[in-house]
Amino acid sequence: MTRQTQAGARHGEPDGTACESVVAGSAGSAGSAGSGLTAAEVAERVARGEVNNVPVRSSRSTAEIVRSNVFTRFNAIIAALWAVALFVTPFQDTLFGWVILANAGIGIFQELRAKKTLEGLAVIGESRPTVRRDGRSSLISTHEVVLDDVIELGQGDRIVVDGDVIEADGLEIDESLLTGEADPVLKKPGDKVMSGSFVVAGSGAFTATRVGREAYAAQLAEEASRFTLVHSELRSGISRILKYVTWMMVPTSIALVVLHLFTLRLPVKESVAKMIAGIVPMIPEGLVLLTSVAFAIGVVRLGRKQCLVQELPAIETLARVDVVCLDKTGTLTEGTMSLKELRPLGTARASEIRQVLAALGKTEPRPNPSLQALIAACPDSGAWHCTQSLPFSSARKYSGASLDGPDGTASTWLLGAPDVLLPPTDPAFLDAADLSAQGLRVLLLARTSRHLDDARVTEDLRPAALVVLEQTLRPDAGETLRYFAEQGVAAKVISGDNADSVGAVAAKLGLPGADAPVDARTLPAGTKDMAETLEQRAVFGRVTPQQKRDMVSALQSRGHTVAMTGDGVNDVLALKDADIGVSMGSGSEATRAVAQIVLLNNSFASLPSVVAEGRRVIGNITRVATLFLTKTAYSVLLAILVSLWQIPIPFLPRHLTLLATLTIGIPAFVLALAPNTERAAPHFTQRVLRYALPAGLLAGTATFVTYLLARDHYDGPGAVEAQTSVTTLALFIITMWVLAIVARPYTWWRIGLLVAMAAGFVVVLVVPWLQEYFQLKLVGTVMPWTAVGIAVATAAVIEVTWRWAGRKVQN
Missing domain, CATH: 3.40.1110.10 (Calcium-transporting ATPase, cytoplasmic domain N)
Incomplete structure (x- = not known):
């Protein structure tokens, strides 16, 4: 029985006359293979372990999440310092360790929450091949396929295991994802098919010969479907910054140890406290954590909108997109049609x-x-x-x-x-x-x-x-196109339909340039000439699958970050080559397999949510990274300056824990999760360092000058506490101004955040038991006002420097 007649019988239709394929010859099967395995044969193979049990994971394991949040190089340094502090210093000077412990717990909780959301969505969007068992066809999960199963194929199906073709009715297989060859391969009974390829035309069936990890593309499929936090500009930029920090931290930490223990010969407890106060602020311990949390919460937010993010950097990449290529059918229009005439x-x-x-x-x-x-x-x-x-x-x-x-x-x-x-x-x-x-x-x-x-x-x-x-027409398509236009993202409609028809649909949706559609058969073949036309026009019809791929490549050659949406098998090649591929949940298995984002609700209107989420993550992490690295810069500079002057560092760990909590910790967590619609800009590392280094160096210099003046001004009993207090005051004002710059543009809640943080520091200065707890008490009026003046002047210089750096970045 052929594929067609079996399909007919399944739906209660008469078999009729078998229709022979002109391409692949008559569809047939040998022996009883066409009817599939029996239930007993399936159970026997399951017992032998001949099951397609490749652990396709949509997220990191729980152990990996815990390990990535806890067992890091910087956490190891902080844990060692904390262990020493717990035995040597007062409780107030061990607060930094408890804060890190709480942060790691928050990070683990959020990632586990994202993992649960992602895996739940992955079950909805997973491939479900059709197998024949006991002479009947049924849909099963990919991991339920066993050796010798007979698997049916139709247009758009992804081949999930290796096998031998037993039926072919015009069966054409695209193996480009495995071999790189773009032309479909005609398959006849007896030919082999490989997992990872997909059907572009015709139908057929094959017998599974290799399942699980033995299948050709099993490892590739497993790796491609993993939820990952790496291979993105944001993550690689942070890793590069942390490498720089490590290089600076090692020599300055050694200098602090030598200074306090051997040069100044301070008591052990005081030396340990001073060394910890100098070393811990150098570590941007919350930066990686907040990045992970921001991404994880992004997954949860998108999951609520039925968006399956198969690769986490897709959120970031889509936020950088400046050209989105849209298929008409299924994207701008509903997937169904009706006969009009x-x-x-x-x-x-x-x-x-x-x-x-x-x-x-x-x-x-x-x-x-x-x-x-x-x-x-x-x-x-x-x-x-x-x-x-x-x-x-x-x-x-x-x-x-x-x-x-x-x-x-x-x-x-x-x-x-x-x-x-x-x-x-x-x-x-x-x-x-x-x-x-x-x-x-x-x-x-x-x-x-x-x-x-x-x-x-x-x-x-x-x-x-x-x-x-x-x-x-999709009712939300016009509004979505307007959103992209407002955000500076060019929309290109690329369809296999008639160019005039595509143009008319696009015109109804208000797409600029829809009145001048282009028949893709007239497009020049060269990448350069094609790119020129693509820059000028917005609607293209009669586009072949290979042309879609060429058009994506041509746009990328002009420096564009390209997103491609689609739901049909003819979109697969372009989805694979685009910077970001977006598939509809009702699309073919092949498109869902290669896309980084799957819109399970089949709504094109979900794309702005993904773009907005990516912009939130990138923009906010850029903000908080600036805060963390400003702290690192002034901490390293202070350590160098006190080592050169051979004087003790002015702070205890409790002081810097207080400053870090009020000017970085709490604000960074709030800002990292706040709405942000700023368009994502490239060169993350350069942008952050361009702002953070000047601010940190100015803050460190001003703080040290204040400290020197305070040492000269105060003497006698209580002098050290007075010196520390005015120096802490100066550093707080300066870092609060950095926070005020980072928090722009102001909204009511951002202003409220700044006021709350400033009020928190004032409370510490005026409440007696908090003064004693943190050893902060302003003495006299001359030196405190001098510290305020130095801080205000430094803040003004930081403002000017910040504005200058902003103009340089824009240019």
Whole structure:
């Protein structure tokens, strides 16, 4: 029994006459293989472990999450210092360790929460192959496939295990994701298929010969579907910064140890406290944590909107996109169609045309939306029988069949694009163009005197009818296109449909440039010339799958970050090559497999949410990274200066814990999770260092000057506490100004955050028991006001420097 007749039997349809494929020959099976395994045979293979049990993970394991949040180089340094502090210093000077412990707990909790969300969505979006067991077809999970299972294939299906073809009805397999060869491979019974490839045309079935880790693409598939926190500009930039910090921290830490223990010969407890106070602030301990938390919360937020993020950096990459390429069908329009009009041509009769269309609809076991509309509108009378078929291909733009009519007369029919099958001078061509210009989809039904296997089958056609289909626009598509336009993201509609039809649809949605659609068959082949046209135009029709891929490459050659959306098998190559691939949840298994983001709700309107989430992450992490690295810069500078002057560092750990909490810790956590619609900018590392280094160096210099003046001003009992207090005051004012700059543009809650942090420091200075707890008490008026003056002057210089750096970045 062929694939087609089995599909018919499954839906309660009569088998009819088997329709032979013109491409791959008759579909057949050997012995009982076509009926599949029995339940007992499946159980036997499961018991032997011959199951496709590759652990396809959509997220990091719990152990990896804990390890990445706890066992880091900087956490190890802090833990060692904390252990010493717990035994040597007062409790107030051990607060830094408890803060780090709490931060790590928050990070683990948020990532586990994201893991649960992501894995729940992955179950919804996973591939479900159709297998034959006990003579019946059913959908199962990928990991339930066993050795020797018979797996059915249709257009858009992804091949999940290796196997041997036993049935082929025009079966064409794209193996480009494995071999790099773009041309589909025709498969016949006996040919091998590899996991990771997908069906572009026709149908068939194969027997699983290698499952689990033995399958060709098992390792690739496992790695490609992992939820990862690496390989992004943001993550690599932070790693580079941490490397710089390590280089600076090692020599300055050694200098502090030598200074306090051997040069100044301070008591052990005081030396340890001073050394810890100098070393701990150098470590941007919360930066990696907050990045992980920001990404994890982004996954949870998008998960609530039914967006499956298969690779975490996709959030970041989409935020950097400046060109989004859209397929019309399924993206701008609903996936379904309806028959609007059947326009007979010449002497053709409408009743005969409907019977032929019904027979053509039966030739495809998995009809596309166009054929589904024809099947629904043209009931099958059983008068016409298929003897040979040519499956639809997005490269050919037509399908065909040889039919035996009610009187036994054989005839060959083609159904496809009028502008592909007809010359421009044909009256039907002009009628089709007029209908396409109204945004309708038009197919031509034509009779040919040639055989389907004739390379010139499209010649000598006799047009029989124009089949006019109506597509429903997605109600949210226009608003989404307007969002992209407002955000400076260029939208390019790239479709295999008639250019005028695509242009009309885009015009209804208000897309700029829709009035000048381009027929892709006229596009230049060279990347440079194609890129020039793509820059100037917005709508392209009659685009082949290979052209979609070339167009993505051409846009990338101009420095664009390109996103590609699609749901059909003809979009796979372009989705794979784009910087970010976005698939609809109802799309083919192949598109879902290669896309980084899957819109499970099939709503194009979800894309702005993903863009906004990426911009929130990038913009906010840039802000908080500036805060952390400003602290690192002034801490390193202070350590160097006190070592050169051979004086003790002015702070105890409790002072810097207080400062870090009020000017970095709490504000950074709030800012990292706040809304942010700023467009993502490249060169993360350079941008952060351009702001943080000057601010940190100025803050360190001003703090040290204040400290020197305080040492000269105060003497006698309580002098050290007075010196520390005014120095802490100066550093707090300066770092608060850095926070005030980073928090821009101001909103009510940002202003409230700044006021709350400043009030917190004032409370410490005025409440007696807090003064004693933190050893902070301002003495006199001259030196405190001097510290305020130095801090205000430094803040002004930082403001000027910041504005200058901002102009340099923009230029």
